Amino acid sequence: MLVILGCLCILVQLAQGHPSPKVTYDGHKVLKILHHTQDDYRKLLRMELQFGLDFWKLPKHVNDSMYVRVGPQHYDSFVKQLTGLNTVFSTLIEDVQDLLDSQSSPSVGQTIHESRRAASALSSGMVLNTYHRYVAINNYLDDLTQLVLPRGVTATVQSIGTSEENRDVKLIKISSPTGLAAKRGIFIDGGIHAREWVSPATVIYTIEQLAFNPKYDVGINTLLERYDVFLVPVVNPDGYEYSHTNERMWRKNRKINTGSSCVGVDLNRNFPFQWAPAIGGSTNPCFDTFSGDSPGSEAETANIVNFLRQNGQNIDAYLTVHSYGQMWLYPWGFTSALPADYLDLDSAALSAVTAIRNTHNKRYDIGSSTNVLYAAAGGSDDFAKGDTGIKYAYTIELRDVGRYGFALPTSEIIPTAEEFVAGLTALADNIYTRETGKK
Ligand SMILES: [Zn+2]
Known part of the structure; x- marks a missing residue:
């Protein structure tokens, strides 16, 4: 009987997807x-x-x-x-x-609002200098909608769909009552690649700055007077969680691929614009850059595709936040040709990287296809520009340039996020001025 119970127990564990032993990287x-x-x-x-x-x-x-x-x-x-x-x-x-x-362990199950009662009116009380689990991130987003934010700013949260493992993927919209009556949008997403933890952390920091503007940054007020901002901190929650529980260096989503024992699709090779596994991707599910069975095949891809197709005509800029390499890249990824309006994208990117340089003296390279030798098709920025017509589409590769790579210490989260926000406000100002002719 004990044996039978033991077997049942294992079966239940298997059925529940009980985590396999955590992968370590000793000697790697x-x-x-x-x-x-x-x-x-x-x-x-x-x-x-x-x-x-x-x-x-x-x-x-x-x-x-x-x-x-x-x-x-x-x-x-x-x-x-x-x-x-x-x-x-x-x-x-x-x-x-x-x-x-050597790094402090990630905050397993930590409540973001642990110090809510002590929090000032200019903060959610959220712990910003750590890598949070997905549940904590979603709780944070939901909690923001319940708070009275300074300057009449509002935060609304919606689900844009579910992941392959059925996790809710959430989008938060931050709006200000002041400024233009009808505003165009800026869309920012993070966490397309699971192991790039500084990406969701940076998007969360950005949400906090937009919502509370604790440093009284004039650039943030100006941005919100001109634009509504839509943010998805974690596009790929299944992969993100898996990188916390099992394999820190996991990149793809967690799709079970039919006919293969290898799991996962590289979402940034899966977007349905000029999809081509032969260009920087792979048709083999065992590769880290597997492009998927067909363009847009993945639930996580479809979530972003659907939102951008429905709202892209009202959005000026698409920013997808990755790590690492310190680069501000614009389309195209699928070809070495440049978009007809690339000079506008290049000039706006230059304003962003200049603001970044002026924050903590970090140099971000502006990448255009002319200096990207190895193309990659199926990226989300190509889709945003090519399919939905969002003019200013960028992939941002955050810190660092290789000392830590994906193992970026938590001590680098805040400075990385600070320079990103500086880049964002400068970019928005540059775009607004160019597109409207107003200052
Ligand atoms: Zn990435």
Whole structure:
């Protein structure tokens, strides 16, 4: 009987998707590799499955390096292959797990509003310098709608759909009663890629600044007088949660792929505009850049697609927040050709990265397709611009440039988010002035 109960217990655990043991990264190194020929580059990409490689950064231009995580069991044989190719390489991170362990642990189940009673009128009392779990993020959004915000600002929350594992995906709209009577929109999303934790953290920080403006930032008031802001902090909640519970370095969503034991689709290769797995994606579900079975096949993709198709004609800017690399990128990703109006996008991006530089002296590169050597089709910024006609579509890669990569310490959240908000307000000002001719 005990045996039967034991079996039942396991079955119930399986049925509930009981988490498998958490993956650790002991002895995993991140190598910096500079290749010299296209042929070598293709060979390196093809080694992903053979050596369990995890590409943290791909080269953006000629003579740019790629960063690759490799586990101890494959290290020697991979290095042997590298030596056989015409490459130069060095070790960027000695031990990924050491890096993760050296950081304060993420706030499992922590209540964001733990200090609500102590909070001033200029804050929700939310803990901003940590990486929150998905439930806590949603509670935060819902709580904001219940608060009386300064300056008559309102926050409304709606579900834009569910994820593959049926989690609600929430959007918050922040509006001010002052300024223009009819406002156009700015749309910001985060967390398309699961492991890029600083992305949702930055979007949450942005929501807090828009809602309370605790630093009395004139730029934020001006922005809200001209625009409504729509924000989705976590587009890919299943992957985000999985990166907290099981595999810190998970990138994709958690789609069960028929006919494969490999899980997940790279949502940023899945958007239905010029979808093409051969361009920077993959048709193999075991690859980290698997583009999905068809354009827009994923629930999480469809959530954003539907919202932007319904509202895109009233939206001036689409900003999708990723990490890392410190870049402010604009379409196209699927081709090396430039949009006809790229000079406007480039000029607005320049105002953003200048404001970023003036905040904490960090340099963000402006990427246009002319200096992006390796294209990637199916990205959300290409979709926003190409399908829904949002003129100013950008992918922002936040900090850092490789010292920590995806393992960015919590101490970097606030400065990263501060410079992003500075970039956002400068961008909005630049766009408004150009599009309306008003100051
Ligand atoms: Zn990303």
